[in-house]
Amino acid sequence: MKIVAAAALLHLCFSATAAVSGSGSTETALAAAPGDIALLPCYTVGNVTPSFTTWMKNGLEVAASLPPAGRRLAVQHDGSLAIREVMPGDEGSYLCSSTLPGNSTFQARVLLQVTGGPGNVSTSISPTTALSNGTLVAPRGSSVSFKCSVSSYPSQNLTWAFRGASSSNQSLAFTSESWLDFRIEDLQPSDQGVYICRAVNTVSLNTSTDRRQLLVYYVPDRHPDCMWASAQDPSRVQFSCSWLGAYPVPELRWGQGGGFQVTDSLSVTLNRSLLSDGETVRCTARHPLLGPGQEKSCSFTLNLPFPEGEPLVTALEATSVTLTCAEATSVPPANTTWRKGLQQDNVVAGSKYVLSEEGPILKLTILNISKDDEGVYFCRSENPLGVRELEVYLTVKTASSAYTGAIIGVFIAALIVGLAVIVAKNVYSSRHRICLGDGFGQMDEDRGDVLSLVESDDEQLFQDAVPRLPPITNGCHTTLVQIHRIPSSDYEDAETADLSPQQQEDTVQTEEPEDLVTF
Ligand SMILES: *[C@@H]1O[C@H](CO)[C@@H](O)[C@H](O)[C@H]1NC(C)=O
Ligand SMILES: *[C@@H]1O[C@H](CO)[C@@H](O)[C@H](O)[C@H]1NC(C)=O
Ligand SMILES: *[C@@H]1O[C@H](CO)[C@@H](O)[C@H](O)[C@H]1NC(C)=O
Ligand SMILES: *[C@@H]1O[C@H](CO)[C@@H](O)[C@H](O)[C@H]1NC(C)=O
Secondary structure (H helix, E strand, O other), X not given: OOOOOOOOOOOOEEOOOOEEEOOOEEEEEEEXXXXXXXXXOOOOOOOOOOOEXXXXXXXXXXXXXXXXXXXXXXXXXXXXXXXXXXXXXXXXXXXXXXXXXXXOEEEEEEEXXXXXXXXXXXXXXXXXXXXXXXXXXXXXXXXEEEEEEOOOEOOEEEEEEEEEOOOOOEEEEEEOOOEEEEEEOOXXXXXXXXXEEEEEEOOOOOEEEXXXXXXXXXXXXXXXXXXXXXXXXXXXXXXXXXXXXXXXXXXXXXXXXXXXXXXXXXXXXXXXXXXXXXXXXXXXXXXXXXXXXXXXXEEEEOEOOOOEOOOEEEEEOOOOEEEEEEOOOOEOOOXXXXXXXXXXXXXXXXXXXXXXXXXXXXXXEEOOOOHHHOEEEEEEEEEXXXXXXEEEEEEEEOHHHHHHHHHHHXXXXXXXXXXXXXXXXXXXXXXXXXXXXXXXXXOOOOOOOEXXXXXXXXXXXXXXXXXXXXXXXXXXXXXXXXXXXXXXXXXXXXXXXXXXXXXXXXXXXXXXXXXXXXX
């Protein structure tokens, strides 16, 4: 129970000044800590040495002059009582009675209190990690135990208090025992602050405190966001990376070479000479809560533009045509435009050109085509890596070339009709040898074989019908073969809408009236 410091040979604490009561007695209050040497004064009013002194405690004699050597309580030469090593239990009311020279007596009362501590409060907050300055750190969501202990004699009040951003001094726990623990489950940023354990000796009012700063670290679950922004100059690009919602502020880095910077959003501007096709650009985030190898990152792989589409387009004069170009692979996204001619003049939307965009597909519609529109068009795609172009050659056909196509169509149709006639004739001449059974008789009447003749120009679609045999009755006596065209409504809709009067004439020629061949 030796609490007093070794250097303090004599520790006297007068918590109340001596008060003279009457003519021949004083009362003094005195506090001593266990282990101290306490000196209880007796005759302090005069300068006379008492000839004999006895000390009583709570009515019992505890010491008298001329004691045997080596006792813990001893009356000193001047009548005071020395307690060599104060112990718990020494507290009480002491009365000294001194006989002064001349046989007068003197009495003095001393109230001794024994109080000890609190010593140094010992605290622990765990599990946490300590920074170099002693501040403790715990991650958000963790469970943390707070422990505090210290002992005082005869009793103490022990408290845990918290000072944070939102509370100036919040009391968290209280006890009169010598230890005080509590626990925070699911630690939150609002729990960040200073935790103070304070012990007060209820008698001496001596206090001891320990304060610990606790930081609550957290990181977002998400990865950083990688973004790009196009610069004024198409050969430059700004990459930005942000990772918001981490505490403390994370460190970000673009690429491998540069160092990390303490920031939650970082941008770099790169030019064409620093970028290459297929390169992966990565932003890495570092944070104290992420161990080595657990860094979070986002990235994208750079790709040159690659405009795709039909390189050869044919259109008929006075119609309109739509050129299409798909740009789906470029990273960062390309700026794609239509250009015309070898000078690559910008195509400007207006009464001649209609520009439209459907997702990755860019369309250029040229209205009322004339021979002047024939030539090369470019779908030009540029991103910070470079420029790629799709070359589209537009051929404009005049009405006469369409006419040639129609003639060929008619010729082939006539050839097929002729063939059908020959087949029909053969069938007829051998009718006594072959009798068509049920299978043939049930031939589906709605199904006609249609031959489509498609020119290189998509818009020019010629359809003609192959004559077919009508259903033959079971009796095999039919002698009539009918050959006729299938009227095609699709064909008429498609052709008549777009064609010039001259062309409509052409189609009329192909539209043969129902042929009736009678044998
Ligand atoms: C200890 O360091 C941390 C991080 O550098 C800082 O936030 C905190 O305020 C410091 N604490 C003290 C008591 O200096
Ligand atoms: C100790 O706590 C008790 C009970 O709350 C209170 O009455 C007393 O005043 C406290 N003593 C000190 C010294 O704080
Ligand atoms: C591209 O950037 C590098 C480094 O910043 C610089 O040395 C170079 O001159 C730049 N080139 C162009 C074309 O801007
Ligand atoms: C189509 O172009 C011709 C000349 O190329 C012009 O005479 C005609 O008015 C144009 N038609 C329309 C509908 O713009």
